[in-house]
Amino acid sequence: MFESAELGHRINKAVYDTEVPPLRVALLDAQFDLAQSATFPVIILIGGVDGAGKGETVNLLNEWMDPRFIQVHAMGTPTDEERERPSMWRYWRALPPKGKVGVFFGSWYTAPIIQRVLGKSKASQLAQSIERINHFEKMLTAEGALIIKFWFHLSKEVQKKRLKSLEKNPKTRWRVTDTDWEHFHLYDKFRKVSEHTLRETSTAEAPWTVVEGTDAYYRGLTVGKILLEALRKRLDLPPPQPHLNVAPLQAPLDRLDVFDKLDMSQKLAKKTFDSALEKYQGKLNLLMRDPKFSKISLIAVFEGSDAGGKGGAIRRITAALDARHYQIIPVAAPTDEERAQPYLWRFWRHIPRKGGVTIFDRSWYGRVLVERVEKFCPEQDWMRAYSEINDFEEQLVVNNAVVVKFWLAITQDEQLRRFKARKEIGFKRFKITDDDWRNRDKWDEYEHAVCDMVDRTSTDIAPWVLVEGNDKNFARIKILKTLCQRVEAALKKQK
Amino acid sequence: MFESAELGHRINKAVYDTEVPPLRVALLDAQFDLAQSATFPVIILIGGVDGAGKGETVNLLNEWMDPRFIQVHAMGTPTDEERERPSMWRYWRALPPKGKVGVFFGSWYTAPIIQRVLGKSKASQLAQSIERINHFEKMLTAEGALIIKFWFHLSKEVQKKRLKSLEKNPKTRWRVTDTDWEHFHLYDKFRKVSEHTLRETSTAEAPWTVVEGTDAYYRGLTVGKILLEALRKRLDLPPPQPHLNVAPLQAPLDRLDVFDKLDMSQKLAKKTFDSALEKYQGKLNLLMRDPKFSKISLIAVFEGSDAGGKGGAIRRITAALDARHYQIIPVAAPTDEERAQPYLWRFWRHIPRKGGVTIFDRSWYGRVLVERVEKFCPEQDWMRAYSEINDFEEQLVVNNAVVVKFWLAITQDEQLRRFKARKEIGFKRFKITDDDWRNRDKWDEYEHAVCDMVDRTSTDIAPWVLVEGNDKNFARIKILKTLCQRVEAALKKQK
Numbered sequence: 003m004f005e006s007a008e009l010g011h012r013i014n015k016a017v018y019d020t021e022v023p024p025l026r027v028a029l030l031d032a033q034f035d036l037a038q039s040a041t042f043p044v045i046i047l048i049g050g051v052d053g054a055g056k057g058e059t060v061n062l063l064n065e066w067m068d069p070r071f072i073q074v075h076a077m078g079t080p081t082d083e084e085r086e087r088p089s090m091w092r093y094w095r096a097l098p099p100k101g102k103v104g105v106f107f108g109s110w111y112t113a114p115i116i117q118r119v120l121g122k123s124k125a126s127q128l129a130q131s132i133e134r135i136n137h138f139e140k141m142l143t144a145e146g147a148l149i150i151k152f153w154f155h156l157s158k159e160v161q162k163k164r165l166k167s168l169e170k171n172p173k174t175r176w177r178v179t180d181t182d183w184e185h186f187h188l189y190d191k192f193r194k195v196s197e198h199t200l201r202e203t204s205t206a207e208a209p210w211t212v213v214e215g216t217d218a219y220y221r222g223l224t225v226g227k228i229l230l231e232a233l234r235k236r237l238d239l240p241p242p243q244p245h246l247n248v249a250p251l252q253a254p255l256d257r258l259d260v261f262d263k264l265d266m267s268q269k270l271a272k273k274t275f276d277s278a279l280e281k282y283q284g285k286l287n288l289l290m291r292d293p294k295f296s297k298i299s300l301i302a303v304f305e306g307s308d309a310g311g312k313g314g315a316i317r318r319i320t321a322a323l324d325a326r327h328y329q330i331i332p333v334a335a336p337t338d339e340e341r342a343q344p345y346l347w348r349f350w351r352h353i354p355r356k357g358g359v360t361i362f363d364r365s366w367y368g369r370v371l372v373e374r375v376e377k378f379c380p381e382q383d384w385m386r387a388y389s390e391i392n393d394f395e396e397q398l399v400v401n402n403a404v405v406v407k408f409w410l411a412i413t414q415d416e417q418l419r420r421f422k423a424r425k426e427i428g429f430k431r432f433k434i435t436d437d438d439w440r441n442r443d444k445w446d447e448y449e450h451a452v453c454d455m456v457d458r459t460s461t462d463i464a465p466w467v468l469v470e471g472n473d474k475n476f477a478r479i480k481i482l483k484t485l486c487q488r489v490e491a492a493l494k495k496q497k
Numbered sequence: 498m499f500e501s502a503e504l505g506h507r508i509n510k511a512v513y514d515t516e517v518p519p520l521r522v523a524l525l526d527a528q529f530d531l532a533q534s535a536t537f538p539v540i541i542l543i544g545g546v547d548g549a550g551k552g553e554t555v556n557l558l559n560e561w562m563d564p565r566f567i568q569v570h571a572m573g574t575p576t577d578e579e580r581e582r583p584s585m586w587r588y589w590r591a592l593p594p595k596g597k598v599g600v601f602f603g604s605w606y607t608a609p610i611i612q613r614v615l616g617k618s619k620a621s622q623l624a625q626s627i628e629r630i631n632h633f634e635k636m637l638t639a640e641g642a643l644i645i646k647f648w649f650h651l652s653k654e655v656q657k658k659r660l661k662s663l664e665k666n667p668k669t670r671w672r673v674t675d676t677d678w679e680h681f682h683l684y685d686k687f688r689k690v691s692e693h694t695l696r697e698t699s700t701a702e703a704p705w706t707v708v709e710g711t712d713a714y715y716r717g718l719t720v721g722k723i724l725l726e727a728l729r730k731r732l733d734l735p736p737p738q739p740h741l742n743v744a745p746l747q748a749p750l751d752r753l754d755v756f757d758k759l760d761m762s763q764k765l766a767k768k769t770f771d772s773a774l775e776k777y778q779g780k781l782n783l784l785m786r787d788p789k790f791s792k793i794s795l796i797a798v799f800e801g802s803d804a805g806g807k808g809g810a811i812r813r814i815t816a817a818l819d820a821r822h823y824q825i826i827p828v829a830a831p832t833d834e835e836r837a838q839p840y841l842w843r844f845w846r847h848i849p850r851k852g853g854v855t856i857f858d859r860s861w862y863g864r865v866l867v868e869r870v871e872k873f874c875p876e877q878d879w880m881r882a883y884s885e886i887n888d889f890e891e892q893l894v895v896n897n898a899v900v901v902k903f904w905l906a907i908t909q910d911e912q913l914r915r916f917k918a919r920k921e922i923g924f925k926r927f928k929i930t931d932d933d934w935r936n937r938d939k940w941d942e943y944e945h946a947v948c949d950m951v952d953r954t955s956t957d958i959a960p961w962v963l964v965e966g967n968d969k970n971f972a973r974i975k976i977l978k979t980l981c982q983r984v985e986a987a988l989k990k991q992k
Contacts, residue, residue: 006952009753126621133628148742194957201887204953206880207742212952224750231744242740247643247702249726255719258504385701392696457501457707458699462689 003200003212004193008157012217025226026066032233033103037071040101040342042146042236046229047109050154051192052182053164054215059154060107062222063229073098077108086355088401089113090138094350099342100146110135111199118195119188128195132202137393139208144386145344148236149208152225153200154215158189164216244380251385253450260453266413266472275475282482283322289489290323294496296357298402300489303365306410307448308438309420310471311478315410316361318478319485328359333368345369345379345387346394353398366391367407370455375447388458395464404492405464408481409452410471414445498695498707499688502650507712520721521561527728528598532566535596535837537641537731541724542604545649546687547677548659549710554649555602557717558724568593572603581850583896584608585633589845594837595641605630606694613690614683623690627697629888634703636885639878640839643731644703647720648695649710653684659711739875746880748945755951756944761908761967770970777977778817784984785818789991791852793897795984798860801905802943803933804915805966806973810905811856813973814980823854828863840864840882841889848893861886862902865950870942883953890959899987900959903976904947905966909940 036044046063048056060074075096084092090110098104114131117123123131139149156164165182168174185192204210213224253259270278289295302319304312320328331352340348346366354360369387373379395405412420421442424434441448460466467484471477531539541558543551555569570591579587585605593599609626612618618626634644651659660677663669680687699705708719748754765773784790797814799807815823826847835843841861849855864882868874890900907915916937919929936943955961962979966972 003952003955005755005955006749006948009755009758011749011751011753013751126624129621129628130624133624143742150743198957201884201953201956205884206877209743209746209880211746220751227750228744228747231747235744236742239740239742243738245734245737247638247731247734248645248704249723249730251704251706252723252726254501254506255722256506256508256715258506260500260504263504382701385704389696389700453501457498458696460498460500461696462693 003153003197003204003210004155007155007212007214008160009214010216011214011220013219013223015219018219018223021223022226025223025230028230029066029226029233030068032230032237033068033071035237036103036233037068037101039237040099041241042148043098043100043342044103044233045098045142045147045149046103046105047111047149047151048105048107048154049109049111049152049196050213050215051156051161051189052185053161053168053178054154054156055218055221056107056154056215058218059152059221059225060105062225063105066226067103071101072103072105074105074107077106077112083355086357087353088397090134090397091350091353094347097142097147097343097347099339101342110138111203115192115196115199119192128199132199134393134397135203136205137390139203139205141346141386141390141393142344143207144383147344148232150229150232151208151210152228153196153210153212154221155212156215158193160216161186161189244382246380246382246385248385250381251450251454253446253453259449260456260468261411261449264411264468264470266411266416266470268470268476269473270475270479272475275479278479279318279482282479282486283318285486286319286322286482286489287324289486289493290327290359292493294493295489297496298404298489298492299354299356300359300485301354301398301403301405302359302361302485303367303405303407304361304363304410305365305367305371305408306469306471307412307417308441309417309424309433310410310412311474312363312410314474315408315469315478315481316363318482319361322482323359327357328361329354330361330363333362333364346390349394354403356402366394367455367459370459371448371451374451375444388455391459392461395459395461399463402492404488406485406488407460407464407466408469408484409456409466410469410477412471414442416472417442498648498692498699498705499650502707502709503652503655504709505711506709506715508714508718510714513714513718516718517721520718520725524561524721524725524728525563527725527732528563528566530732531598531728532563532596534732535594536736537643538593538595538837539598539728540593540637540642540644541598541600542606542644542646543600543602543649544604544606544647544691545708545710546651546656546684546691547680548656548663548673549649549651550713550716551602551649551710553713554647554716554720555600557720558600561721562598566596567598567600569600569602572601572607578850581852582848583892585629585892586845586848589842592637592642592838592842594834596837605633606698610687610691610694614687623694627694629892630698631700632885632888634698634700636841636881636888637839638702639881642839643727645724645727646703646705647723648691648705648707649716650707651710653688655711656681656684739877741875741877741880743880745876746945746949748941748948754944754948755963756906756948759906759963759965761906761911761965763965763971764968765970765974767970770974773974774813774977777974777981778813780981781814781817781977781984782819784981784988785822785854787988789988790984792991793899793984793987794849794851795854795980796849796893796898796900797854797856797980798862798900798902799856799858799905800860800862800866800903801964801966802907802912803936804912804919804928805905805907806969807858807905809969810903810964810973810976811858813977814856817977818854822852823856824849825856825858828857828859841885844889849898851897861889862950862954865954866943866946869946870939883950886954887956890954890956894958897987899983901980901983902955902959902961903964903979904951904961905964905972907966909937911967912937 048060050056080092093110096104114128118128142149165178165186168178200210211228213221215221304316306312336348349366352360370384374384398405421434456466469477469480543555545551559569575587588605591599609623613623637644660673660681663673695705706723708716710716799811801807831843844861847855865879869879893900916929951961964972964975
C-alpha cells in the first residue's frame with residue numbers, strides 16, 4: 003500500500019497558500035453543520051512512521067478546526083487506570099459523541115503493530131487483534147460513526163535523511179528520541195507488518211488513506227481536503243434505510259422453552275435459608291479478601307422479569323462485600339450523553355479495575371430485550387447486538403473478569419401477586435408503575451426475546467444462570483452460591 | 498446455543514397433517530416468485546449432529562419444493578478435482594444462480610469443525626476458518642444472496658437412544674455407520690466446537706437456527722415455516738439503496754503516481770531480444786517440466802491499457818508451454834450464467850488444478866477498473882472488492898498457486914500510434930473498436946483507478962508487476978523473466 007507514498011509528492015507554497023484559506027472556511031462550515039445536526043461522530047485516526055508529520059498534522063487540524071468540537075487524544079503508555087481494564091477501554095472512554103470530532107494520535111492499531119514488530123507477539127495474535135479491530139470499526143460504523151484513517155509514510159531513505167537533519171539542528175534535536183532510531187532500524191519489519199495490517203483493515207466503510215509525509219504542504223493539504231470531502235459527503239447523505247435481509251427470529255412452534263424445564267416450585271425454609279445465607283456471605287467475603295482477587299475482577303449482571311427480585315438479591319450480595327470494592331450500576335433510560343454514543347459505551351465506562359466488583363442491575367442486554375420488544379431500535383441493530391455482546395464479554399473475560407449473568411425468572415401468577423402486594427405496601431408503591439403492567443401484557447414477546455438471548459449469548463466463558471425466583475430465599479442462595487463457585491474457580495487459576 | 502434444542506420439542510401428527518398442505522402450497526408459490534423475479538439466490542445450509550434428521554429434512558425439501566429450481570449438494574469427501582484446488586472451490590462451483598435454491602448438505606462448516614474435533618487442527622486454525630467463512634458469507638450477502646442456516650441438534654442422551662434403536666431394527670441398521678459411533682464418542686467435544694463455531698458465525702445477516710431433531714414432525718414443520726418466512730420477507734423487501742458512508746477515493750493532489758516513476762524509454766534491440774526470448778522460453782519450459790511443478794500451479798493475470806500488448810506477451814509465454822497444461826481465459830462481458838452469480842464466480846470456475854497454468858487475459862480486476870470507472874456497479878461494491886480480491890488471492894496462494902499479476906503500461910502517445918496502426922493494418926482492424934477510443938478519453942480516470950488498485954491489492958504474496966510496455970520486446974522479456982523467477986522460487990520451496 004506504500005508504493006504511491008514513496009514517489010516524492012509535493013505541492014508548492016504558492017498553491018498551498020492559495021488553497022488553504024478557502025479550505026479552512028469550508029472545514030469550519032462542515033464542522034458547524036456537524037455540531038448542529040449532531041447526527042454522527044467523526045473519528046480520525048492518525049498513524050504511521052516516525053518523523054512523517056503525524057504531530058504536525060494534528061496541530062494543523064487543531065489550528066484549522068473549531069476547538070470546541072474537536073478533541074485530540076494522544077494515546078501513549080497506558081495509565082494504571084487503563085492497564086487494569088481490557089485494552090479497548092481507553093479508546094471507548096475517548097470516543098467522541100455525535101456532533102464532535104475525535105482525533106486519535108496513536109490508536110487501537112499502535113500496540114498490535116508495535117508488539118509484532120518488536121517480536122513480542124505472534125502472527126496469530128496479530129491476526130486476532132486485526133479481527134477485533136475489524137469488529138470494533140464495523141460496530142462503530144453500524145452505530146453511525148464516520149471513521150477516517152490516515153497513515154503517514156516515508157520511504158526508508160527519506161526517513162533516515164529527515165531524522166539526521168532534525169538531529170543536526172539544535173532547535174529540533176529534542177524531537178528525535180532514541181525510540182525513533184530504534185524504530186528506524188526496524189523499518190523494514192515495521193513496513194511489512196503495518197502494510198499487512200492496513201490492508202486487512204481497509205474496508206469499504208473505513209478505508210485507509212496513505213499519505214506521503216515528506217512535504218508538509220502536500221501532507222497538510224491532502225489531509226484537509228480528504229477530511230472535507232468525507233464530512234461533506236456524509237453530511238449531505240440521507241440516513242440509511244434500515245434494511246435487513248433475513249426473517250425475524252421465530253419462537254419454537256410448540257412454545258416449549260428453557261423456562262418450562264425450570265422447577266419453579268423450589269423453596270428454601272427460613273431456617274435453612276438463614277444458615278445458608280450466613281455460610282455463603284461469609285464465603286464470598288473471604289474470597290474477596292484473597293490476595294489473588296487483586297488479579298481478577300467480578301462483573302455480575304442481573305436481568306429478570308419485573309418484580310423478579312433483582313434488588314433483594316443484590317442487597318444480599320453487597321451485604322457480604324467491602325463498600326470500597328464494589329459499585330452497583332442501576333440501568334435505566336440512557337442519559338443524553340449516553341445517547342450520543344454507541345449503545346455499549348455506557349457499560350464500558352463502568353467496567354471495574356482489577357480487584358473491583360461491578361453489579362449491573364439490568365445491563366447491555368436491554369438491547370435485545372426491551373429495545374427489541376418495544377421496537378426502540380430497528381431489527382438489524384438488535385440482531386447484530388448478539389455478536390457484539392459476545393465480543394464485549396470475551397474482552398472482559400480475556401482481561402480476567404469473572405462475568406456472571408443471572409436471569410431471575412418468576413411465573414406470571416407470582417408476578418401478579420407481587421405487583422398487587424407492591425400496590426398495597428406503602429414503601430413499595432414506588433416500585434410499581436404503569437410500564438410494569440404494560441410489559442406484563444407482552445409476556446410472551448419478552449419470553450421469546452429472553453430465550454433468544456439465552457440461546458445466542460450463553461457462552462462457555464460467560465454462561466447465563468437461570469434462577470428459579472418464585473421463592474426469594476431459594477433464588478438468593480442460588481445466586482450467592484453461584485458467585486462463590488465462579489470466583490473460587492477463577493482464583494484457583496491465578497498463580 | 499443448544500439449550501433450547503434439548504427440551505424435547507414435538508408437534509403432534511394431527512397438527513402436522515393440517516399445517517403441511519397449505520405450507521407446501523405457500524412454499525411453491527414463494528419458489529415460483531423467486532424463479533420469476535430471479536433477483537437473488539437462496540443458499541440453505543444443513544448441518545448438525547448425526548442422526549438428527551439432516552438427511553430426512555433434505556428429502557422433505559426435495560419433496561415439497563419444485564425440483565426444477567432447487568439443487569441439493571451433498572458434500573462428502575472431496576474429489577481429486579476438488580482436492581487440488583483451494584478448499585472453497587467446490588462450494589463456489591455449486592453456488593445457486595439468482596432465482597434458484599441451493600441446499601448444502603454438509604458445507605463450508607463441516608471440515609473446520611470436524612478437523613478441530615478430531616484434534617487435527619489447532620484453535621488458531623479454526624479461528625482462521627471462521628474468519629474466512631465470515632468473509633465469504635458477508636460477500637455472498639453483499640452480492641444479494643439469502644442465506645438460511647439450519648443446525649440440527651440432539652441431546653447426548655437422545656442421540657444415543659436413537660443410534661441404538663436404528664441399529665436394532667434390521668430395516669434401518671444400514672443407516673448407522675462406524676463413523677456415527679465414533680462421532681458419538683466425541684459428542685462433548687463436537688458440541689463444544691460446534692457451539693463456538695455457530696456463535697462466531699451467527700451474524701445479523703446470516704444467523705443460525707438451531708432445530709431440535711428428535712421429533713420428525715416438529716423438525717420438518719419448523720424448517721418449512723422458517724424457510725417460507727425468510728423467502729416471503731425477502732421477496733417482499735424493496736431492493737436496498739446503495740449507501741456508502743465514506744467519500745470517494747481521491748487522486749494525489751500533485752497528480753504524481755507510480756507510473757511517473759517508470760522509465761518508459763527502455764528498449765531491447767532485436768538481437769538481444771531474440772537471444773533473451775530463447776533463453777527464457779527455454780527456461781520456463783524446463784521449469785514447467787520439473788516434477789515438483791505437479792505440487793504447484795501458476796496463475797498469470799494480464800491487465801493493461803488498451804493496445805498495451807497483452808495478447809502478444811501471452812503468445813510469447815504459451816509458446817514455451819505444453820498445450821496440455823495451460824488454459825487462456827479471455828475475459829470480456831460476463832455471460833448470463835455468470836451474471837447470475839457473485840462477480841468472483843466466473844474466475845473461481847477457471848482456477849487450475851495442481852500442475853496447471855491459467856492465464857487470465859483481463860481478470861477479476863475489472864471490478865475495480867472498468868466497472869468502477871464506467872459506473873457499472875455502485876461505489877460500495879467496488880470499494881469492498883479490494884479486500885474480497887485480497888482474500889481470494891490469499892486462498893489461491895495458500896493452495897500453492899503462484900499468482901503473478903502484470904500491468905502493461907504504455908504512454909498516451911504510444912497508444913495513439915498503435916490505435917492508428919491497427920486501423921490501417923487489415924488483420925488488426927478487428928482489434929480496435931469505438932470503445933477503445935471512448936476509454937482513451939477517460940485516461941485520467943482509468944489511471945487513478947489503476948493506482949488505487951496497485952496500492953490496495955499489491956501484496957507480499959501476490960505483488961503487481963508494472964511492465965514498461967512502449968517497447969514490446971522489452972515488455973515481453975520482462976514478463977518472461979518475472980515468470981521464471983517466481984516459478985523457480987516456488988519450486989525451491991517444495992520438498
